[in-house]
Amino acid sequence: MQQLGILLANFRVIDLLDIAAVAIIMYRFLLIVQGTRAYQMLFGIVALAMLWWVSQFYELYSLSWILQNFFDYLFIILIVLFQDQIRSALVSISSTKIIGRNGRSKFDQQIEEVVAACSALSRERTGALIVFEKNHGLLNYSSSGTRLDSRIHSDIIYSIFQTNSPLHDGAIIIYNGVIQAAGCFLPLSKNVEIDRHFGTRHRAALGITEISDAVVVTVSEETGRINICYNGVFHYMENEDLLRKYLRKFLLEIDRVGPVESVGRITP
Template sequence: MGIIEILYQQIGIKDVMDIAIVSIILYQILRIVQGTRALQVMLGLVLVLGLYGVSLYYKLYSLNWILTHFFDYFVIIFIILFQDQLRSALANVGTGRKVFGIFNNKSEYLEIEEVVEAAGVLSREQIGALIVFERRHGLENIVGTGTRLGAEIHSDLIYSLFQPSSPLHDGAILIQDGKIAAAGCFLPLSNNIEIDRHLGTRHRAALGISEISDAIVVTVSEETGRINLCIDGTFYSCGNENQLRQYLKHVWSNEKLDEKLKPIKLKD
């Protein structure tokens, strides 16, 4: 009797479902931590587990006692270490909205043009800006940090909000469900110690919100006027308005990018 026949007799439908569910969970965990500092933490935990095996094999009682108590609280330690990644994973499971749905289907291109036009003017005048697009992960907590507007997306409004004389110019504006939901919003700063030290608070905030959510962030540098798109913790430089337009249309409707532009790698 072959191995396949033995497995066929011993494994039932419930076993197959069990294996499939566990495999999917492990796969999603690996996808979440890929390319992040969480992967380094996971490798560290694997080394600790290996050390625990060594302590058992060679009967290193003191080390074994320490590691045994460490693993007694492993679930709590895991939640603390991977709280951002777990939040992202649960948001992926709990959302039912379209994967790339940023804009209303009837006016998506008009809204893109309004954002691109505003970013272009702000760039030429070297006025700093931070524009966040909510995607699948809800950002209502971010909306709550600013001033609620619920206004139509218009380049003149975006331009005026980021004027130095505006009381809301220091924060970010958040676009939600085809509306400017709020302005003057505070974003979490990135904790990544490996990012360029020359990046200011505005760019660190863009990285921070993109690391803990699937938001798309447009930044305009106050020092250089340079436009950047930030997705999944990565900046994509936009040399002009047309490149920003291409990136936004590519993310929203998967339109083909110019070969000269840096390809976008989305986690989902």
């Protein structure tokens, strides 16, 4: 208790700000690495730290020496292991609302391309699965497909989902203004209460939004129905204008959108 009293007596407001800054950085980092291989590597590093503590406690000198040398270069190792996540974090800082009208205008152009492609696919009743990556990393899933790094264009999206395309069965993942990958495999929802009429495409859309903050657009090949899935909920898009507005709402955080049918279970 005496040590706690000394600690509180010497505690300053600047110390609180220091702790808060570190906590925010760690929280943002964990959000970025969630759902990626980096998340697994992070747990691996924690396991090694626990093993090092055990080796110190039980005086396992050889193991302790190896781990001690490993942790001496931990900072460099972290930069190498998490270079993609560090890059994503820097990009996310520059892509906040500070980017202003020019950044938002470019985002609107991308949304227009997606809306045009989905409308064409809907008319032809061609299935599609389009994932917008936000803050939660989806590198695990983009690496399961074919890397494209292509500009977002309605013709490219339309051609990817044609039945004669080798990539039409999977999802495309859009991140940082490009089609990052196509033909990607997404985790299926494990919710046992899902309507049995759900197809694999819709289950995948639900699954990825249950574990990340991604925004997913689906086009049903049976009905041509367009839906947006966000936070584990499907929103039925009756027309292009509504699709455009809801993409802006979820991606740009613009709330001026009218009422829409939003249900957790739908018939695709």
